[in-house]
Amino acid sequence: MTRRETGAAGATGAGERRKAAAPNGIGAAARRSLLRWFAVAQRDLPWRRPERANDTYAVWVSEVMLQQTRVAAAEAYYLRFLARYPRLADLARAKEAEVLALWSGLGYYRRPRQMLRAARAVLAAGGRELPEGFNELLALPGFGRYTAGAVLSIARQQRHPAVDGNIRRVLSRLAGRALTNAEAEAANRAWLDEHRPGDSNQALMELGATVCAPRAPRCGECPIRRYCRDRGRAGAALTARPRRAPERRQESYWLAIHGGRVRLRRRPATAAIMPGLWELPQRRAAVSGERRLGQVRHAITYRQIAASVYAPPDGLPPPAGQWRSKAECAALALTGLTKKILRRFAAGEQA
Numbered sequence: 001m002t003r004r005e006t007g008a009a010g011a012t013g014a015g016e017r018r019k020a021a022a023p024n025g026i027g028a029a030a031r032r033s034l035l036r037w038f039a040v041a042q043r044d045l046p047w048r049r050p051e052r053a054n055d056t057y058a059v060w061v062s063e064v065m066l067q068q069t070r071v072a073a074a075e076a077y078y079l080r081f082l083a084r085y086p087r088l089a090d091l092a093r094a095k096e097a098e099v100l101a102l103w104s105g106l107g108y109y110r111r112p113r114q115m116l117r118a119a120r121a122v123l124a125a126g127g128r129e130l131p132e133g134f135n136e137l138l139a140l141p142g143f144g145r146y147t148a149g150a151v152l153s154i155a156r157q158q159r160h161p162a163v164d165g166n167i168r169r170v171l172s173r174l175a176g177r178a179l180t181n182a183e184a185e186a187a188n189r190a191w192l193d194e195h196r197p198g199d200s201n202q203a204l205m206e207l208g209a210t211v212c213a214p215r216a217p218r219c220g221e222c223p224i225r226r227y228c229r230d231r232g233r234a235g236a237a238l239t240a241r242p243r244r245a246p247e248r249r250q251e252s253y254w255l256a257i258h259g260g261r262v263r264l265r266r267r268p269a270t271a272a273i274m275p276g277l278w279e280l281p282q283r284r285a286a287v288s289g290e291r292r293l294g295q296v297r298h299a300i301t302y303r304q305i306a307a308s309v310y311a312p313p314d315g316l317p318p319p320a321g322q323w324r325s326k327a328e329c330a331a332l333a334l335t336g337l338t339k340k341i342l343r344r345f346a347a348g349e350q351a
Ligand code: SF4
Pocket: 170, 173, 174, 211, 212, 213, 217, 218, 219, 222, 223, 224, 225, 226, 228, 229, 230, 231, 232, 233
């Protein structure tokens, strides 16, 4: 399950807090039930460990990684990222190519680039940590209302909603109708526990990720089903967004290996997707003597790629690019597809 910016939050005053009610008029009892459930049912995830849960930088890294990325895929990246850049200042001093290499395979490379810009902006302004004001965070590259609300509610227990796809779905089902952005934000604000707003947000996210699933909610296991107007009746219809039709592509690449090194080329800095990342040279035409190694399937958002991989014949000049050793490849920002192809066809051949 992924998280996504949907527009969200702002702090509320004490009076508004007291009057606030959840989407269908329920409030404290449902909140308590949900928090009790979260206390025992939450998954053991690395960003929830006590040493990281109150660290704005560590929470930020997890929130950015989880946008458009499944939890299972993000966990290993998160641990590697924090091991390499344990503090915001470490990230700010890193080279972009190194950060992209570490991110390689997670996709959406705009995210690490913006993180780097944000970290550098904080240091350039004389800071060592992320600012703790909602509007100050919004002023940093890559911060939307969701990310700012999530970081400040989880790490600093500030009362900010953080409406991601999971929270929007749960709140819409509780209300029995699809909520607009503004309604979801107001409903989320009403749900926030005065003392544990971070847990309130995480509990709603967790419920959406593990029980109130998009297509088949498991209402029998839901701790707040008695407060829910929908209870699974509408299924996916209530909150489903129109899906973009998949675009199927056939692509073709050269896997040229010589002396234990592989031929790679860098995508142009101006490329619309994955600018500056490294990939195998594309095979634009058949060549006499080539050898087909096989095919790799890869998905990037709505694009479903079937990539055929060929070994070029001996004796021809190598495709455009540069020779790179295995160690060099490990330090490069490779496209996810290139990583897959190298794992499948070049393991053992690269020095
Ligand atoms: S009762 Fe079902 S539809 Fe309602 S919040 Fe719980 S899991 Fe979602």
